[in-house]
Amino acid sequence: MSSDVMAIQSADVAGRSWTGVLHEWVTTVDHKRLGILYILYALIFLVIGGIEAAVIRIQLMRPNNDFVSPQVFNRMFTMHGTTMIFFVTMPVLFGFANYLVPLMIGARDMAFPRLNAFSFWLTALGGFLLYFSFVGGSGLYGAGNAPDVGWWAYAPLASRAFSPGHSSDYWTIALLVSGFGSIGTAINIIATVLCMRCPGMKLSRMPLLAWLNLVMSGMVLIAITPLSAAQIMLLVDRYLGGHFFDTQAGGSAPLWMHFFWIFGHPEVYILVIPAFAFLSEIIPVFSRKPIFGYPVMVAATVAIGLVSTSVWAHHMFTIGMNSYANGFFAITTMAVGIPTGIKIFNWIGTMWGGKIQFKVPMLFCIGFLFQFLIAGLTGIMQAAVPFDWQLTLSYFVVAHFHYVIVGGILFALFGAFYYWYPKMTGRMLSERLGKWHFWLFLIGFHLTFDVMHVPGLLGMPRRIYTYEPRPGWGILNLIVSIGALIQAIAILVFVANLIISYFKGAKAGNDPWDAWTLEWSISSPPPAYNFATVPTVASRRPLWDLKHPEDPDSRYD
């Protein structure tokens, strides 16, 4: 088809058939569309992962429940963990990065648009492969279905002897494939941030969101590679007679743990740094002040990136490392709390003396601050090795990391949704539904995850499909399950808000929040190739300069 015909077709908006639209979206290399594809893809998997969580919570509602069999339960928590980390949080954050980074640095697209599309479709393939295991996982032995080895797939549980059939293979290949997608996107973000900034935008003037995504992408390169290597080694073990992790032939189980967690811990920060990025954009706008201590925020992020590569074995304090190794990983883990604390203080500093507007994005960010504080402190408790010997592998640690991922990352993400949805669609999300969403989710969250710490302290280990009727365990688990139900309702409100506002939301205009970064200088949704004229900036807040010519930031730059 000649390009002329294409041009005419895309110009003729009203006359496009749905296949034409679909074709456009599937073949797109536009960073905004790919960003939205990432986000929609993640939302679908969020619902799937949520259903898995619901099955888990129904089963654990009372002791010795038999809602599902142990086999099904084990698949549910394996799939829930894998889905939420690799096919919800990673893609949704990549989606926002994809959408926002070029807009915020005044670029017309990512550095490598086709690599961008390729990376997205690899990630998508990974997710579909993982879920294909439900129908294709039986394999030659008729054993297995979806993977049931836990999302860490510890050796030797994932070896042929203990995981016959192909379910673990689907898990391995899904992560390998989506890992390549992540690496592609990371390279793309790094290249974009380093090479595509508009005139005047020095690194020291970049919005923090771009900075933090740059650091995150660097960490992806460091963290995903060992994971991919380990997946390949596992495949070699399973199909080519290797013995890396095959303990029956002298392989090493701790080797897999090291490989997995040298990915797994930076991964936590890979997920949380983009959440920090959202806060660093949203809090200043709704406090009507610039971010407090910009250079320190950048330095703290880089410090987190560096230190987080040497904390991984704090997941392994119970495997019998010697006391020196345990001590080393204790101090590195506590040290990573320092830059994180600095960040929290800087956000408080940003709000201090401002005039805080409690719009829905800001509400979610404030929720983040309180919850991330608690998550960080329970993290410090677990960095205290002896205390961790009791806490780890129990429901306490489950509550802790859900506090990080739900109370922290997901809250920041919801904030980002409410903040940038107007830019992406041209319509505002409903404030009323947004407040319902926020309060319901907040109540559900605290009911679930505050209470969930307690059974862990009372000796309830994680990953058990049912439990003995010990005093206290039953009622606590019931409360946790009720909280999960409230969260599910809140998510429904959110999805309804997304859909209703798309059709009926108030028109957003270019700059509904009176914000200061470049994406708000152009129409909502932004036109193809973003900027008709490539902008030139003279400070960190180009739109502030424009709105306040008598006192521009550039004067102090």
Place this chain on the structure above:
Amino acid sequence: MLRSRCTLRVATRRISNSRNSPNGRTRRDFGNFQTGQQLERNGAKRGKTKTTMTNRRKTEWKVVAARVTGVLVILVGALLAARICVANQPGDHPIPSIFDPRSTPADMIKQHSHFVLTITGLIFLVVFTLLAYTILKFRQTTANADREPAQVYGSNQIELAWTIIPILIVVVLFLAVARVIHAVQDAPEPATAVEVTAIGHQFWWEYRYPALGVVTANELHVPVSDPTHPTPTFFKLLSADTDHSFWVPQLAGKTDLIPNRVNQMWIDPHETGLFLGQCAQYCGTQHAKMLLRVYVDSPEEFAAWVRAQRQPANQDEKEAAGRHVFQTTACLNCHAVGGTNGTGRFGPDLTHLMSRSTIAAGAAENTPERLRLWIQNPDAIKPGSLMPAMKLSDADLDALVRYLETLR
């Protein structure tokens, strides 16, 4: 300079378009630090009565206060629930709470946890208060709605303060941590210690006392340790298949059992009684029903238990039929009974089966009916366990159960 000249050329065309948009961003209004949009909004509000504004502020106050109290109530509730649950009766330990230790390692961890909780609690209070104060104090009000606040970019002194204070806290915490790690992990083994080799299996525990010549399963017996004459128990932890983790919260923190690796841990219970726990590292389908029962005996009870366990199995000829079933079916592939030709090690040693109060790693009580069901259809008790359904005739099954009943 080139840079200063191009200061304000940000997407000029688009901004000038938006000047005429319904949102009406008019650049004239910058004199009083206000954007056109806000002016418009304020204008609309000024049209309404002032009471609506104050009402709105009040409700906001309420909302914030309600939220804070809500969070606090939930936290307090959780703590209270924990407190109630921790209230154990003496001698009986139905709740394996980590804050109810009965052995030195668990006790050291509890002391240490108090220290850590105090520090983290203080940090929480300070930061929580600061955050709450900031949010309540610096809200937008009618008084300041029409102008931007002072634009502050940072302060090196403050940044330095909130970098150095956390560093000091981390150093203090680390020193405390290092001390307890050393005390628990590097404790020397006294000559009077009881040595136990614990081997994790899918999904049960094998215990061997090499110095005492005792082999048993699932229910561990250890002597109580008198501080004046300590008889701690030192474990060598092994695994026959996948990773497991030994966790009896009231006695010690958890330590993993990993194939191809020897791990160590120790306990010295101060009190007799039954202590509960379970496998903490996901090990496969029946991870949930890999329960731990530790009986802490008085020295006399322990000595008597050891004597009984060292006896060969009961060879009462009354139950020869049942023994014949055991010795001629697949039972003996996996199970050992001392004095018979059954020497399997894949399943628990049954020589003194009746000395245990549970079967299936604590999943069921050790009664004739449960035993019969367990042999006939293990999935009814523990679905996914590696014990096969034996498919015996009713007569054989009854004889076998009667035989097992004699293995005291």
